Each structure stands twice: as structure tokens, then as C-alpha cells.
Amino acid sequence: MSDTMEQWIEELLRSDADGAKMTEKQARIVQSAIEVFAEKGYAASSTSEIAQRAGVAEGTIFRHYKTKKALLLAIVAPAMTKLLAPFVLRGFNNVLDSEYDSYEQVLRAMIENRIEFLRKNRSILKILLQEIPFHPDMQARLQRDVIAVVLERLRRIVAKFQTGGVMKELPSATVIRLSLSAIMGYIATRTVYGEREDAEWDDEREREDTIAFVMRGLGLRQ
Amino acid sequence: MSDTMEQWIEELLRSDADGAKMTEKQARIVQSAIEVFAEKGYAASSTSEIAQRAGVAEGTIFRHYKTKKALLLAIVAPAMTKLLAPFVLRGFNNVLDSEYDSYEQVLRAMIENRIEFLRKNRSILKILLQEIPFHPDMQARLQRDVIAVVLERLRRIVAKFQTGGVMKELPSATVIRLSLSAIMGYIATRTVYGEREDAEWDDEREREDTIAFVMRGLGLRQ
Amino acid sequence: MSDTMEQWIEELLRSDADGAKMTEKQARIVQSAIEVFAEKGYAASSTSEIAQRAGVAEGTIFRHYKTKKALLLAIVAPAMTKLLAPFVLRGFNNVLDSEYDSYEQVLRAMIENRIEFLRKNRSILKILLQEIPFHPDMQARLQRDVIAVVLERLRRIVAKFQTGGVMKELPSATVIRLSLSAIMGYIATRTVYGEREDAEWDDEREREDTIAFVMRGLGLRQ
Amino acid sequence: MSDTMEQWIEELLRSDADGAKMTEKQARIVQSAIEVFAEKGYAASSTSEIAQRAGVAEGTIFRHYKTKKALLLAIVAPAMTKLLAPFVLRGFNNVLDSEYDSYEQVLRAMIENRIEFLRKNRSILKILLQEIPFHPDMQARLQRDVIAVVLERLRRIVAKFQTGGVMKELPSATVIRLSLSAIMGYIATRTVYGEREDAEWDDEREREDTIAFVMRGLGLRQ
């Protein structure tokens, strides 16, 4: 899974939205834009700084992207696509319906999946999170193309394990919410505190505790 | 608790950081700034629009706030203070050590507390969340004056209930994280979906499911 | 001579152009204005800084002086008057026609006169010199009320000593120019270098050399 | 000497501080800036007026000069360089040690030199004189790069003629001061009065009188 993942920024840098190949300059522009947007936020970033960091002339940016916002979208749109890539790909060949033997495996897969993704795309995700509230078009697209798809996918996976007990009594949406909350809380904390040198963060243990917590909370046995 | 809470925006608008009384124009400036910052983000907001919405001359803003950033801080700084008000107040008279009979009560208090707070301060919190990543000074202050205080407070409350079973075996920080994740996941989902007219969101039930999930996850009986 | 002189700033601060008495606040305003104008130049000075230094409200300045320029004139105009005070006063009672026995005495008087004046009015003179080029009204007034008067006065004094030799052959305007050039060059150099601690400036000697130079240059014996 | 001199404003307008060629617009900006600064003083000049007179957009100014002050320096700095050009050039090929046969020749050279320079650079010199008091960096540079160099140069020239009599007894610095005072007094008066139509200014005679005055004052024979 992560093998494909590892290469997608490079892919992003290799071809643009139309699938057309990127020149080396265009790639440098996108790289710099990611850096600058993540550092200062979209609105506070200037195309001139992006050009400078990319080592190209200001005009060159606008040869490739009509406006500054188009450049933002060129970065953020593929990020959305990739966000759901694992789900779509699996769903595609229908393998996944039988892929997981236990809900615990599902949780572990989600954790690894997200962590890996986060590690490789921190800057882009930061930009996405920052800008989503201000761009209704991006919101709509995220909801429609990503969240809805992912949720539907998860709903079907979860349904498979709702065979009885507590889990059967909970709406699948609630199961998903509770699971994702715990996982995202784990990842977020890990991201913030897990990297400090002074931190007492035993990653292995925290992850196991989190999984156990969810399993117990859903009335499942590990 | 929420009685006091309900009035604090009005308080914010009644007196500034120095405790000096706000003129009516100053209050209008702060109001407009909250609106505009929340709508467009700090960097994309212009002082001229804020002035216009407040019905004052642009110069008037700068008579009260030396810079645009000072205006931001005048909005966000008291929000931080209020964020921890409930914790500090209770700790003060030491009542709370004996306040909660069960961890369930703690969870319910946190939920009500935060929901109420969120309801009244949505815009300001949005601004805070948006700007924190770009203002290291705000980050430091939030960490030192709010997060550290709240966590320490929660740690002591949690410790009281770590008498045995699963909960005793988990670090209190982990208990807090798992609890907060679930609560915040609930509140966030509720905030996004709970207000849509078409939504199938049974708030009562979702809250109870969440509390039950946490209790079970921590090995506690309701 | 310098006895009167020594007090004129105080006089300036005691009564305004109409001869009306100055309040203490008004005096503080003028004082501060002199400081600030001299430090930063008229155009780069702000009335708010002047008010602040004077410890009065911004509005107070405009109660006393209709505009910023009026404040400038209130400082500079009396300076012009005082500039020629010694000449006018003496001319008035006609004593001076017989006051000096030699041209050397005239030179010595001018030097002492100017040095004393400069010492007490450095800031105001600096302002005058800086602003003269940009205010034609001030130029006209200086020319008409000061320069013309002083030159006429000097012309008559010089004439008295043009009894023969080189001096008789030079136009009195030329004599004045040559004398004033030397004196002003001496004073200027002294002002710039004479106050440095490291400077090798023997004031006594420089003054005597200057006087001797002029006397010799004009073909007079000391 | 003055042949080269005559061309330096054009040079200034042909290439900037880095030696890079100036565009036509850049030249117009500098021209307008010189005009406006000279007319109103630096602080009272607005970049918008400069842009308007130059017939360019305001932004264009800042493409070439990062700040208004940088524009000032771009005008004033080369003026300083040119100010000492004649001295440096001569010193360079060491011709000048034997260049003047008499001190009178030195005086005549200085007069012509300065008059020519003044004629061509009146505006820039006015700006320089006006702004020097408010820019310590410019002061330092002028002192170090111009005044010190010129004085040293003059000191050596003067020393050559201090073979006896009055001149030998005077410090060379004093000789320079007295000579420059007389020359500058002559030039200043000439500049102010010599151009009025009504003026009774016989330039030829005034110059000769001045030179004779200095020679006599220094105890030299013409």
C-alpha cells in the first residue's frame, strides 16, 4: 500500500492536472508553493516569494497557472484524490471485502495508512486543512469526492463486523466516528508530542492502548 | 457555570485588555473584526473592510489597536483566558476534588461545558484555530497558559478514578487523550452534521453512545 | 549685550506673537516643538509626538496654533527678530556709530555676538536654516526684515573705517562678505570640530588667527 | 577637468549603483526624484508625486528602489563620489604635486572647480545639504569618504606653499579653513545674488577681490 503512496508526490510533480508532463521548472514551482503555503498560509504567501524560491521568474508561474488560486488547487486537488486512493483502489478490485479478518485489523490498517500518509504529506495536508474553510468549492469537492466515498467504503467494512453485541446496536456511522476519533486523536497527539525529544511518548504502547480502547468500547474481543 | 459563560463576549465587548471601558465604536470594531477574520481568515481580511462593517473610519481602528495583529490578539487572548476559566474557577475553591462521583459525570460535564462554550464562541474559536499555526507567540501562550493548566487539572481528576482495572493500568495522559478524542469527535461531528436540516443526527443518542463507548473502553461500569 | 540675549528664549516662552501671555502648557508645546523640529526636521515631525513630549493632548496644540505651520512660524519668526536685535537696539540710540574704535573691535564684537547667539539658539537656528529654502514667505521676511537691515547697519559701520588703503578701494558689500565669510567659517568649524573631545582645536588661537587674517586681508593694521 | 564633470549626471542616469544599465523609466524616476526632493525636501516629497512626474506607476519606483530612502541614496551617494573625483584623479597620477606654481593658482582652481560643479549639480547638492543632518549614515560616509580625503589632499598642497612668513606660522588646517571660507562665501553670495537681474554683482571683480584678500590675509604676494 505504502509503496504506491510513497511515490505520489513525485507523480504530482511529474504531471499536471491534465496529465500533461511537468517541466522541471513547473515542478520547482509546485515544490516551492507547497513550502511557502505551508509556512505562511495561502493568503500570506506571495507569488514572488514562490518564484524566488523556485528560482524562476515571476511571470513563469502565471504561464503554468492562470492565477495564484489555480496554483493552490493544483496542489490541493491531487491531494484529495490521493487521500482516498487506498480505498478506491481496493474497492475497485473488490478484494477488500474479504481482506480483513477482524475489526482490529481494520483499525491497524487505518492507523498505518494514515500515519504513512501524514508522514509524506504533512505540508500538503496542512495547506488543505488551513484552506478548506475558506473555499466552498474545495469543501464541496472534498465532501463529494472524498468523504462520502470513504465513509461509504468504511460503512460497508464496518457492516461486515456488526454481527452482534454492542456493535450491532450502534449505527455504523457512529462506529466509524468513534473509531476515527480515537485514531485521529492518537495520530494528532503523536504528531505533536511524539516528536519532541523530551517527550515521554511510548508509541508502541499508545497505539496498542488505543486499539484496545476502541475494541473494548465497541464490545469486541481482541 | 454556563451562566457566567454566556456573558463573556459581552464582557469582552465592554472592556478591553487593560480593563478600560470600551467605547461603543471600539466594540463595533471588535465585533466586525471577529466577523471578518472568521469569514476570510486573518491574512485575507483587510482593515478597511473591518472599518466599513463597523461603520467607523479606518483610522479609528488604529487609534484603539496599534496594528492589525494587536486587534487579532485583543480578540484571541481573552478567548484563551475564558477557555480555561471553568477549570481554574473550580480548582480555586477546591470543591471539585469531591465534585464528581463518577467518571461518567466528568465526561458529561466536559461535553456540556465544551458544547456551551463552542456555541457561544464559534467565530472566535475558528479564528484561534486558524491562526495558531502562524503565530508562535500565540502557540506558546496557549500551551503555557491553557493546555498545561487544563491537562494538569484533568490529570488530577482522572487520577481520582484510577482505582483499579483497565483504568489503573493506563497512564492518566492516555485516559485523557482517549476521553477527549471521543468527546471532540462527537462535538465536531455534531457541529458539522448536527445542524443540517436533512441530517439524521439523533443528538441525545449519539451523546449517550459516546459516553458509553468511553466508559466501556476504559473498563468502567456505567 | 548677551545679558539681554540670554533671556530671550524665556521671553519667547513667556508671551506669544500677539504679546499675549503664554500658559505653561503653551510654553511646553513650543519647547517640545523646537526639540522635535530640530531633531527630525519640520516635515518629518508629527504633532502627536510634540504633544506627547509636551505632555498635552493633541488637540491642545491646535487650540493655540491653527496649523502645524503656524507653530513653526511661532518659533521661527521671533528668532528672526532676535537675530537682528543687537543691531537694531544699538542703531536705535545711535550710540554705536561711535562705539567701535577699530575694525578689529567690530570683528571681535561680531564673533562674540554670533557665538553667544548660536550657543543659546542652536536648535532654533537649525530649524530656521533647514526650513528657509521651502518657505518663500519666510525667505522674504528674512531678507526684508533681517538681512537688509543688518547689511545696511554693517555697511555704515564699515564705511566709517574705509578711510584709505585697500579697504577704501573695496565696495563695502565686499568687505562685509569677506569679513562674514571668515567669521562664519570660524564659527562653523568651531561648532563642528571644537566640541569633539579628541579634537585639536585651540579656540583662542584660531580666533586670533582669523581676526588677523581678515585685518591683513583688508590691509589694516592690528 | 570640467569636461568630464559635465557628463556625470548623464552618467548617473545611464547606469545605477551596480553599474547596471538604467532603463529609460528608471532614468525618469531618478530625474523626477531629484526635482521633487530639491523642491520640497525629502520628507515632504511623496513617492506618488515622483511617479506622476516621471510618468510611471508608483509601483515601478519600488521595483527599482526598495524604499524611498534607497532612492535618496541612489541620488546622493554618487554625488559624494563625484564631489571628490577631481582630487582623487589628480592625486592618482601624482601630477598635482607639481601642478600649481603658486597658491593663487590653487585658489583659482578651487573656485573654478566648485563653481562648475555647483552649476551642474545644484539640485543634488541642495538635497545633500538638506538631508545630511538627518541621516547619520550619510554623515559618516561623507566625512570618511569625502571630507577626510579632500582635506588630506589640500593639506599636502598647502604644505608645499608654507615656506615662510605668515603662512608658515599658521597650521595648514587653518590655512585651508580660511581659504575655503572665503571661496565658499564668494560662491554662495554669487549663487544667491549673482543671478538676479537687478543685482550689482561684478563677478570678475568680486572673484579677484576675494583672491587678493586671501593672498594678503595669508601674507602672500600676488
Add this chain to the structure above:
DNA sequence: CATGAATGAGTATTCATTCAT
């Protein structure tokens, strides 16, 4: 395809001046 000079609308901020209290 790439450049970078040029633009003009826009930015935060300052300022001299007014006026109700």
C-alpha cells in the same frame, strides 16, 4: 517556453485637523 519590467489596485498605517464634551 521563459523572462522580468511594468502596472494599478490594494495594504496597513500615519497624520494634521476637528469637535463634542
Add this chain to the structure above:
DNA sequence: TATGAATGAATACTCATTCAT
């Protein structure tokens, strides 16, 4: 008389975007 809140025009400077080369 003195205040200081309020103003709005002006200020230096930035920026996304265009276009001739």
C-alpha cells in the same frame, strides 16, 4: 481652556497579474 476620540486623506510599500521581448 483642555481633552482625546474620531476622521479621511495621504503615505510608503506590496502584490497578483500582464505582456513585449
